[in-house]
Amino acid sequence: AQSVTQPDIHITVSEGASLELRCNYSYGATPYLFWYVQSPGQGLQLLLKYFSGDTLVQGIKGFEAEFKRSQSSFNLRKPSVHWSDAAEYFCAVGGLRGSQGNLIFGKGTKLSVKP
Amino acid sequence: DAGVIQSPRHEVTEMGQEVTLRCKLISGHNSLFWYRQTMMRGLELLIYFNNNVPIDDSGMPEDRFSAKMPNASFSTLKIQPSEPRDSAVYFCASSLQTGEQYFGPGTRLTVT
Numbered sequence A: 001a002q003s004v005t006q007p008d009i010h011i012t013v014s015e016g017a018s019l020e021l022r023c024n025y026s027y028g029a030t031p032y033l034f035w036y037v038q039s040p041g042q043g044l045q046l047l048l049k050y051f052s053g054d055t056l057v058q059g060i061k062g063f064e065a066e067f068k069r070s071q072s073s074f075n076l077r078k079p080s081v082h083w084s085d086a087a088e089y090f091c092a093v094g095g096l097r098g099s100q101g102n103l104i105f106g107k108g109t110k111l112s113v114k115p
Numbered sequence B: 001d002a003g004v005i006q007s008p009r010h011e012v013t014e015m016g017q018e019v020t021l022r023c024k025l026i027s028g029h030n031s032l033f034w035y036r037q038t039m040m041r042g043l044e045l046l047i048y049f050n051n052n053v054p055i056d057d058s059g060m061p062e063d064r065f066s067a068k069m070p071n072a073s074f075s076t077l078k079i080q081p082s083e084p085r086d087s088a089v090y091f092c093a094s095s096l097q098t099g100e101q102y103f104g105p106g107t108r109l110t111v112t
Helices: none
Strands: A003-005 A010-013 A019-021 A022-027 A034-040 A044-050 A056-058 A063-066 A073-078 A086-092 A103-105 A111-114 B006-007 B010-012 B019-024 B033-040 B042-050 B053-056 B065-072 B074-080 B088-095 B109-110
Touching: A003 A086, A003 A103, A010 A019, A019 A111, A022 A073, A034 A073, A044 A056, A044 A063, A044 A073, A073 A086, B006 B088, B010 B019, B019 B088, B019 B109, B033 B074, B042 B065, B042 B074, B053 B109, B074 B088
Parallel strands: A010 A111, B010 B109
Antiparallel strands: A003 A022, A019 A073, A034 A044, A034 A086, A056 A063, A063 A073, A086 A103, A086 A111, B006 B019, B019 B074, B033 B042, B033 B088, B042 B053, B065 B074, B088 B109
């Protein structure tokens, strides 16, 4: 069955510290992978995506993610967290490009940032 | 580009009333997704369309919910009659079949 697991429901980091949010997926075909961020009261914003090629992808706001096929993981990282990064982060997996386009979302990780 | 537009942003209604949520896709996109988000259940896909055709409506909770795409750029999600358990934030998202979806700001629905 297709699924996305974000094992951490809530993470707190200090401002300036590094961040890694975990995402594991189960998908029968070549996955297309995404990270979204949701600030309070807003919709989901696409941070970055992986379709193919270089397994380390860069996104907006200084985020990056690495696709590791052997571990079925697509963890999100940021070297130095800012207070404005406090939000909820969702990992998602989809199928082949040109398919119906449906995505499967994880349940999200809420990030709090300590001053 | 204006992005995905949803209206209204907030809706408060009484149980039993009809509620209509609206969504305008990003110009040129051909897939439309309706989601519901609650604290208890997280983000749930209700239904999605491809080229105006409903592809999967298995997430629609029950017959009280219906969704349409009267044209390629616009969709409605209707709840009739509404119930308090329908209170949630409803998002629509559009895509160009490339996989990445672009979300609207959501409609916060409260049914009293």
